[in-house]
Amino acid sequence: MTKNSTRLDHVVLWVADPVAAAGFYEEAVGLEPINVTEFAEGKVAFPSVRINEETILDLAPLTLAARMKMVPGAAESAGHPVNHICLSLPADAFDALRTRLAEHDVAISGIDHDLSGARGNATRSFYFRDRDGNVFEARHYDE
Structure with a gap:
């Protein structure tokens, strides 16, 4: 594959507790956590977990829902997996x-x-x- 082929980059999941969610994905699913410490320290908006070298799951806290105004109805998607x-x-x-x-x-x-x-x-x-x-x-x- 090349950098210019169409692929899935990331999926954003709404979660209640991003640190706990990252722990679940690391321990129970076996995925590598990314930026958990930085999230806990308030340096990044959310942590992620790596599925493979080119795909991650972002673990977005529900508190970010109010900021999701890029398209109409985006904020209402929070909590709807x-x-x-x-x-x-x-x-x-x-x-x-x-x-x-x-x-x-x-x-x-x-x-x-x-x-x-x-x-x-x-x-x-x-x-x-x-x-x-x-x-x-x-x-x-x-x-």
Whole structure:
């Protein structure tokens, strides 16, 4: 891929407690936290977690909702999670994620097979929710 191809850069999630949300994503999901200390010190508006080298989740506090005036209705989106976000993982990382979530008492769905996605039909997938109710799907494809 090149820097000029269309890709997903980031998704902003509304969360009640960004530090706790970053902890959840680090401990239960295994994602790298970014700017958590800086957020706690008031130096940045929100922390993030890294999905891969080119995609992050921003963990925006609900208190920022009033500042979301770039388009009509943006402020009203606070607290309304998207339907779900799908993480595509290698098979071993998929299994490790399922284990980590169970160890953190996160409710997870059963395993589905052959659900359609950006790369065709996934071998296996399951769903879980974060601390703020955002729904995630985890999946892997046969390579």
